[in-house]
Amino acid sequence: MIMRPGQQLLLPANPVFIWGSLLLAMVTNMVPLGRTPWMPDLLALVLVFWSVHQPLRVGIVAAFMFGLAMDVHETGLLGQHALAYTALSYFAITIHRRLLWFSVPSQALQVLPLFFAAHAIQLAVRMMAGGTFPGMSVLLAPVIESLLWPLISILLLAPQRRAPDPDENRPL
Template sequence: MIMRPGQQLLLPANPFFIWFSLLCALLLNMLPFGRVAWMPDILAITLVFWSVHQPLRVGIGAAFLFGICMDVHQASLLGQHALAYTALTFFAITIHRRLLWFTVPSQAVQVLPLFLAAHAIELAIRMIAGGIFPGTSLLLAPVIEAALWPVVTVALLAPQRRAPDPDENRPL
């Protein structure tokens, strides 16, 4: 792959770190913060991140399983989060090559429609099943998720930025 000028060469991602970060995001989503509509979905951000950076390791099947776990945890309609996460992961994998050419703040703008679509899918399924409309504060969640994209990018790429063999003659 051709890299942008000035882009740092990254080490390969450790599969254990990928799945550990996804499990941590799942547990973070399961913390009892209360049910507010504007709360960002950390698992969705992490799924999109790894779908963009490692599409062969984190795919639609993993998104479906994490979605089922979230549906069971929140006692929501079975498949609500699963459908939203699978659609989110599908579109993230679809745009992953183009997305990596942008800077991280530009990537945040590019993934905002993905997060909007995922929340729209969840809302549509909830409304079809006879749920109540959570209010316009639901529109804050995708914006907060897009704003968290740079933070998640720095945190999850940190283990890959280490120099494997530092040498004064070969700085990486």
């Protein structure tokens, strides 16, 4: 892959770190804080991140399994999170090559529609099953997730950054 000018060369991602970060995000989502409509879905955010940066390791099947785990945990409609996470992962994998050419703040704007679509899918499934509309505060969750994108990018790419000590034998 051709790199952008000024982009840093990264080490390969450690699979233990990838799956550990996904499990940590799932556990964080499962903390009983009282689910409010504006609360960001950290698991969805980390799933999109790894679907963009490691699409061969974290894909649609992983998103579906994590979605089922969240459905079981929240005792909601079985498949609501699974459908949303699957669509989210599919669209993230679809745009991953284009997305990596943008700077991190621009990436946050690019993934904002994905987060809106995932929350719209969850809301539509909930409403079709007879749920009540949670209010307009539900629109804040995708915006907060998009604002968290640069922070997640810094945290999850930190172990892959190379030490900047080039010499005549190692120009990279």
